[in-house]
Amino acid sequence: xxxxxxxxxxxxxxxxxxxxxxxxxxxxxxxxxxxxxxxxxxxxxxxxxxxxxxxxxxxxxxxxxxxxxxxxxxxxxxxxxxxxxxxxxxxxxxxxxxxxxxxxxxxxxxxxxxxxxxxxxxxxxxxxxxxxxxxxxxxxxxxxxxxxxxxxxxxxxxxxxxxxxxxxxxxxxxxxxxxxxxxxxxxxxxxxxxxxx
Numbered sequence: 001x002x003x004x005x006x007x008x009x010x011x012x013x014x015x016x017x018x019x020x021x022x023x024x025x026x027x028x029x030x031x032x033x034x035x036x037x038x039x040x041x042x043x044x045x046x047x048x049x050x051x052x053x054x055x056x057x058x059x060x061x062x063x064x065x066x067x068x069x070x071x072x073x074x075x076x077x078x079x080x081x082x083x084x085x086x087x088x089x090x091x092x093x094x095x096x097x098x099x100x101x102x103x104x105x106x107x108x109x110x111x112x113x114x115x116x117x118x119x120x121x122x123x124x125x126x127x128x129x130x131x132x133x134x135x136x137x138x139x140x141x142x143x144x145x146x147x148x149x150x151x152x153x154x155x156x157x158x159x160x161x162x163x164x165x166x167x168x169x170x171x172x173x174x175x176x177x178x179x180x181x182x183x184x185x186x187x188x189x190x191x192x193x194x195x196x197x
Contacts, residue, residue, distance in 0.1 A: 087128075
């Protein structure tokens, strides 16, 4: 519970800074600034996708392996991918995404921006609580036993990890698609304000 509260506080602060700056300074990014922020955002998303795909492949790879050292190494790399690819990629894409939303589209003007924000926060909470637990339980279970993984009752943690990575990957693909398609248009309040001005 403390972990979730801490994560919510960090996300709240990380979200409040660009929103406050955007409201106070009324930031409008010009085309060149938007392009560079978008490039930075895409680089963080690539980092995030790399971590998810690498972890998923390693988790799948270890399902049918019997060499304990290989399984241990794969789970160790899953932890490294989490620490050095997934977490920085997600936090970087969150921060650059907020900055782009404040400067280019508005945090609450378009439905697709709101959906991306909610989807990203959901992914962070799911990843930092449930997935983190599954990753560490799986690593601990595999490290503590020399039983073959297929016969190991603790291998269900690996199955949960695979399902979790598939859910995270599906969410990331969905968020990427709506970034390019930009469905649902503007919220009604902003449509009315735009027609007046």
